[in-house]
Amino acid sequence: MSAGGSPVDFYFEFSSPYGYIASQLAEDLEKRIGRPMQWRPILLGPVFKITGQAPLVEIPMKGEYSRRDFSRSARLHKVAYAHPEKFPIGTVAALRAFYWVNDRDPSAARALAKALYKAYFVEGKDIGAPQAVVEIAKSVGVDAAALAAALEDPAVKERGKREVDAAIAAGVFGSPFFVVDGEPFWGVDRIPMVEDWVRIGGW
Amino acid sequence: MSAGGSPVDFYFEFSSPYGYIASQLAEDLEKRIGRPMQWRPILLGPVFKITGQAPLVEIPMKGEYSRRDFSRSARLHKVAYAHPEKFPIGTVAALRAFYWVNDRDPSAARALAKALYKAYFVEGKDIGAPQAVVEIAKSVGVDAAALAAALEDPAVKERGKREVDAAIAAGVFGSPFFVVDGEPFWGVDRIPMVEDWVRIGGW
Numbered sequence: 001m002s003a004g005g006s007p008v009d010f011y012f013e014f015s016s017p018y019g020y021i022a023s024q025l026a027e028d029l030e031k032r033i034g035r036p037m038q039w040r041p042i043l044l045g046p047v048f049k050i051t052g053q054a055p056l057v058e059i060p061m062k063g064e065y066s067r068r069d070f071s072r073s074a075r076l077h078k079v080a081y082a083h084p085e086k087f088p089i090g091t092v093a094a095l096r097a098f099y100w101v102n103d104r105d106p107s108a109a110r111a112l113a114k115a116l117y118k119a120y121f122v123e124g125k126d127i128g129a130p131q132a133v134v135e136i137a138k139s140v141g142v143d144a145a146a147l148a149a150a151l152e153d154p155a156v157k158e159r160g161k162r163e164v165d166a167a168i169a170a171g172v173f174g175s176p177f178f179v180v181d182g183e184p185f186w187g188v189d190r191i192p193m194v195e196d197w198v199r200i201g202g203w
Numbered sequence: 204m205s206a207g208g209s210p211v212d213f214y215f216e217f218s219s220p221y222g223y224i225a226s227q228l229a230e231d232l233e234k235r236i237g238r239p240m241q242w243r244p245i246l247l248g249p250v251f252k253i254t255g256q257a258p259l260v261e262i263p264m265k266g267e268y269s270r271r272d273f274s275r276s277a278r279l280h281k282v283a284y285a286h287p288e289k290f291p292i293g294t295v296a297a298l299r300a301f302y303w304v305n306d307r308d309p310s311a312a313r314a315l316a317k318a319l320y321k322a323y324f325v326e327g328k329d330i331g332a333p334q335a336v337v338e339i340a341k342s343v344g345v346d347a348a349a350l351a352a353a354l355e356d357p358a359v360k361e362r363g364k365r366e367v368d369a370a371i372a373a374g375v376f377g378s379p380f381f382v383v384d385g386e387p388f389w390g391v392d393r394i395p396m397v398e399d400w401v402r403i404g405g406w
Contacts, residue, residue, distance in 0.1 A: 051263050060254050061376040065387055075406050076396065156306050173264040186270055189392035193279065 003025075006181065007038040008198070010164070012113075012166055014041060014091035014127065014176040017070040018188045020117045022176035024079045029191055033198040035180075039102075039110055041095045042167045044088075044175060051173055055088045075190065080122045089120075089128040093151055096160040097133045100150045101142055111140045209384065210241040214370055214376040215245060217294035217318075217330065218401045220273040220284070220393045223320045225379035227282045232394055234235040238383075242299045242305075242313055245370045247291075247378060254376055258291045276391065292323075296333040296354055299363040300340055303353045306362075327353070357389045 012019030027065040030037045048054060056066040063185050067083065074081030094116050097200075103110035115136050127133060130151045138144040150156045167177075171184055177186040178194045183202065185194050197203075213229055215222030217320040226242075233240045246353040251257060259269040270286065272288065277284030297319050305312035318339050322328040330336060333354045353359045370380075374387055381397045388397050400406075 047264070051265055052257075053262065054255075059256065061250070061371075061374060062254055062256075064376060065376065067385070067390060069284065072406075076399075088349060163355075166265075169265060184271070186268060187392070189390070196279075203275075 005035045006034065007036045007091075008038055008194070009170075009177075009179040010037045011040045011042050011172045011175065011177040011179075013044045014116055014120065015088040015093040016044065016072070017083070017121065019035065019175035020121045021074055021077055021079050021081075022188045022191070023113060023117055025077060025191060029195065033195055035198060039066060039098075039106075039113060040163065040167060041091070041098050041113065042177075043092060043164050044093060045090070046164055047168060047173050050168065053173075059088065077188075081123060082124055084120055084124050084126070086126050086128075089126060092160065093129065093130040093133045094127055095163070096156050097137055097142075097147055098149055099136065099159050099163055100147065100156050108140065108142065112137055112142060114137070117139045173190035173196075205215060209237045210239045211236065212243055212373075212382040212398070213240045214243045214245050214378065214380040216377045217297040217316075217319055217323065218291040218325065219378035221276070222378035223324045224277055224280055224282050224284075225391045226316060226320055228280060228391070228394060231319070232398065236398055237276070240326070241261075242301075242309075242316060243366065243370060244294070244301050244316065245375060245380075246295060246298060246367050248293070249367055250371060250376050253371065256376075260290065280391075283321075284340065285325060285327055287323055287327050289297045289329050289331075292329060292331040294331065295363065296336045297330055298366070299354055299359050300333075300336045300345075300350055302362050302366055302390065303350065303359050304340065304345055311343065311345065315340055317344045335394060373385075 003152065009024070012022060018172070026037055057063045070083060071081050091172070098109050098113055101112050116127050116133065119136050120127045125132065127136065130148070134144050134148045134151070136148050170179060174186045176188055180194060180197050183197055213225070215225060245400055247258070260266045270381050273286060300311050301316055304315050319330050319336065322339050323330045328335065330339065333351070335349045337347050337354070372394050373382060377389045379391055381393065383397060383400050386400055388400070
């Protein structure tokens with residue numbers, strides 16, 4: 001199916017298990033809805049400063065539930081999942097690398113996002129450090145030396161910050177988060193609702 | 204279908220829009236899964252003291268999303284919904300009334316729960332005060348004088364507290380919340396998952 005119409009925004013944080021699961025489902029969703037999806041990594045750290053929230057696993061009661069639900073949801077969706085030993089992690093380098101690649105080749109950026117997620121949530125590699133991100137980027141064909149230099153470039157840092165600020169301005173406070181024609185949907189559970197919304201045109 | 208097997212616990216807070224929506228779907232769910240459901244009101248106030256969370260609508264960003272999503276979710280599920288002017292409210296009287304009625308007649312307690320939810324989320328009546336709860340209980344055939352007296356009874360207050368404590372001990376931190384054979388499910392979005400879990404027996 002050709003993907004026409006204005007893009008559906010798909011926001012995710014590289015340290016988010018539900019974002020990872022959504023990334024595994026997003027391309028099938030894109031085909032089903034027949035609309036292009038724009039992958040947009042975010043950082044939950046700056047969001048939590050605004051909302052006063054904390055990483056799920058650090059919240060009493062919710063934390064235990066979440067740990068159980070991460071792998072249960074992955075099994076339900078037939079997605080490989082191994083909860084990383086170090087969790088959550090900072091993902092600003094991953095985010096900057098994504099947008100730098102995306103500005104040059106959006107399909108390479110998707111491949112990078114999937115490789116980063118796989119490294120973290122399947123292989124248990126810590127993807128926090130710039131060197132780890134560069135290594136993974138190299139494995140999907142990105143110019144490692146150019147990326148390593150870009151990750152030190154203030155303009156690339158600023159580019160990442162602008163994306164996070166824009167997401168927050170658009171009301172994005174969680175991962176995954178979808179926006180269809182201005183309508184926000186939070187959570188991997190809402191994928192069927194996103195699909196219905198596109199099909200019906202709202203209700 | 205006869206409802207055999209051990210009960211599925213359905214926890215909800217009377218001030219919770221998603222709990223209300225779930226209450227409108229719970230009896231169809233009960234029929235589909237062929238297992239009896241035990242309706243168990245809770246109070247989110249004591250839960251939030253443990254989790255450090257706050258009512259959804261008071262959380263920056265999440266609050267705006269939630270207000271939009273309450274009515275959107277209600278429309279999706281074809282459930283009447285008018286966001287109450289006073290929201291959220293304290294529901295300890297409603298909870299105590301529910302358990303007092305439930306100990307005498309579980310089906311009358313369900314009728315009371317539905318009437319309380321309808322008064323609050325459809326008719327916009329504040330159901331916080333004991334008098335309001337007694338009035339609504341009367342409309343579904345409960346002995347108003349006996350209930351009014353019960354709501355002042357320390358044993359009835361203690362009964363309510365025990366239920367809330369038991370829910371917290373069972374890991375319940377939100378509304379709606381379902382527990383199937385020890386397996387917890389949080390949110391109205393998870394009803395399909397509850398159904399799959401019963402059908403498959405877990406995965």
